[in-house]
Amino acid sequence: MDNRVFFLGLLLFVFGGVNGFPMNDVIEKLPEQPNVTFRQFSGYIDTDEKAGRSLFYYFVEAEKNPMNLPLTIWLTGGPGCGSVGDGFLSVGPFITTANAHGLQRNPYSWIKVTNLLFIDSPIGAGWSYSNTSSDYEVGDDSTNKDLLTFILQWFEKYPNFKSRDLYLGGSSYAGHFIPNFANALLDYNKQSNSFKFNIKGLTLGNPLLRNKLDTLAVYDFFWSRGMINIDLHQQILKECNGIDEDNYSNNATKWSESCQQAMDKAEMAAFIVSSVNAAKARRFDVLRDPCDEKWEDLVLGKEVTKVSYEVDMCIPFRADFYFNIPEVQKAFHGNRTNLGYQWKGCFEKSGLKYSDVDKDIDMLPALKKILQQSIPITIFSGDQDAIVPTVGSLNHVNKLAKDMKLNLTKDEAWNHENKGGGWMYSYGNLLTYMTVKGANHHVTFSKPSEALFIFTNIVLNRSH
Template sequence: MDNLFLLIVFLGLSCFLSFFEAAPENALIKNLPGFNGTFPSKHYSGYVTIDESHGKNLFYYYVFSERNPSKDPVVLWLNGGPGCSSFDGFIYEHGPFNFQAAKKYESLPKLHLNEHSWSKVSNIIYLDSPAGVGLSYSDNLDDYNTGDVKTATDTHTFLLKWFEQYPEFLSNPFYIAGESYAGVYVPTLANEVVKGLDAGLKPTINFKGYIVGNGVTDNDFDGNALVPFAHGMGLISDDLYQEVSTTCEGNYWNPTSKDCIKLLSKVNEDVDGLNIYDILEPCYHDPEAKTNSPVNIKLPSSFREIGESDKPLPVRKRMFGRAWPFRAPVREGLVPTWPQLLGSNSVPCTSDEVATSWLNNPAVRKALHAKEGELTWELCTDNISYRHDAGSMIKYHKNLTTRGYRALIFSGDHDMCVPYTGSEAWTRSLGYKVLDEWRAWTYNDQVAGYTQGYENNLTFLTMKGAGHTVPEYKPREALAFYTRWLAGEKI
């Protein structure tokens, strides 16, 4: 009996140790410049080569759950753009550290543990995608011409190869999450994962669902969301709202009459100057950025369709979705990134100084096992030429949810980039039966936002007082709904 007990203990211990030894040891992060403490869980980072013939490499940073990595969900996090690095989420939103800006006599930011990190309850992969973004790269520059469909297939290839390197996590529930233009990345990738499961591709990913925050979704819903949002927030007068609603007949993103366009210009004048990511916050101005940007901006010749004239595009200088033109949905075809439109290396109203100084430090690069030398990290890049070629995301959401995959659509309710009014409208448009009628949800006995639950495992949620990047503005509350939803609990 004693021998049997010892055998059971030995086998259990062997399984426990093998779980932690299966991950590639050459990817283990042993220290990080700027951080002097002890990691609360294991961290890994490095490259997965998704195309050896092209030298196409996607960079990831993987954080083990601080709770129970062998059981907790694995979540892939994607920031949007297109062209923006997922270190945006890692550094400014829900990563394992809070970053304190370096003082004048210091060379690097100081890192402190983040008590509201999403790694408290999940394993999480931060991925720079597509190639050319963040620390991801390709030796073949043709790979920097990409789009929705190619990005989804490439990221699916990454996942299959990543799970081959981390097979001990294959049985964990797997979710895909992201925000802004990842409103396109997430459902298109989820669709590729499901197609792979249907085809019997190995390894078998235990895919359970997805999360989208303030996400790009559909021309009509995204494009028509701002005017009612501006009215509801008291940014435009009731008289102007009634006039523009009647004249434009609810079609604000693709106006057909001069009178409508004239009224929309008045709306634009009223909201111009606000921080588009959070109308409650001041707008940070980079002292090195140009103070006067042209209203009509020409795209580089590489971004023109064949036969397209060399005329200025009628695009306002402000951007949203951390890339795409303010007050306009993402249309089919080439999507210029904000640097290509602005000729500037600063995202409007935001500062990326901390991330830029840290991720371009040689010691940090070495610690992360990242490519050094000529590869410069930028929050959002103009390296890529990106095409929106997947159409509306509504058909993807319908397919995924009717097949039983869980979906959480959340919105910071003070975001003017992708206003909650559009997300609320398109989720309602699916026609699903309401199972949990619109109500407040709470954190620490206070109303944190509102939610509505539908059949087919679809949940819509708002975060009261939050902007475009919800966990950045409301870290405690964001961790609360994230924890509850992953656990399958009522929010």
């Protein structure tokens, strides 16, 4: 143990009770991690001891002046992807080295401006688990209840952050998680006579908001990019009609056979492949080829990279490898259930069964409820994403603004580092939608500098 780690431990021992930091959850140092001055913590919080249900978290202090900066909670989507792992390829302090055996600083981490809390949610994502098998059959409501229980207990562990400015952020299916969570916290505030959550803003990346319309928007996107011809696009409009921004319902929609066939044909035509599954795997980023996964190369210590249009597409793959190193799991205080399968950013074998019905829920009412309480919302979307395309998200935002009677106050290009960053639509001081040029479904991964710019200059600045 080096002197710095010993001194940190001594400080925690002496001041742990005073400053409200749990000694047992401190991470002394992750394997092959560069030396840093900020502190890291991780561990489990039981949300139902009787059921044996527990959520895993990773907390990182801001790199400078952490006691005077806000707290941001980050959740990723799936549903079923681990937010903690996502932190190592997006907004967290580190990304893996090229051989995945170590870490390097993330120059665009949000810890430059905020403290960060990542929560593996729902049960079955990341290292969160339950000893009760029925807990793996989850949906929006059960996930939200667990998150509320979690954060109340987390604040008991970290009382200094109770009164801190709080921001909620996430990507993809976090378009459900984050608005639901925000409303749960706001409802708690109404009932509480003492402690209240100090929510200052929400930020959502490529969020799933109206699943059925987001699905149809995929084919509008393909046609607008010249990936399918007008005849195929018109066929989909004809066969898959009946849903628009004004008649959306939460009832699960089963596409007709003719509609599904036209969709499948468009998928394969768009990516010039003979398999629908192969086509859907390319939706994440229509500009770049995916990483050539060679696990054996990483085992041998070789470097695995694939840089395409300035993005290393192998960063997520390398994070998967790093999180499977036993010493890493030990340092994280994670995997206390000793998983019988490899850790993956998005688990396939955890037994998680998420409600398909909940995926079709319209999230605009939840966003409207938040805006009505003067909590600003910023949405940013990568323009190379064909999972939740910008064309659909902009329609949802326009519908939300219309329902809220919010006037469009900005409709202009925005720049970053003397280059075009994308397009910005602002509706007063409450609602902003921004496209991010060249970004895929995961803006914080593919355009991290732009994501940090948006968070710092739009999300944080607007609430002050």
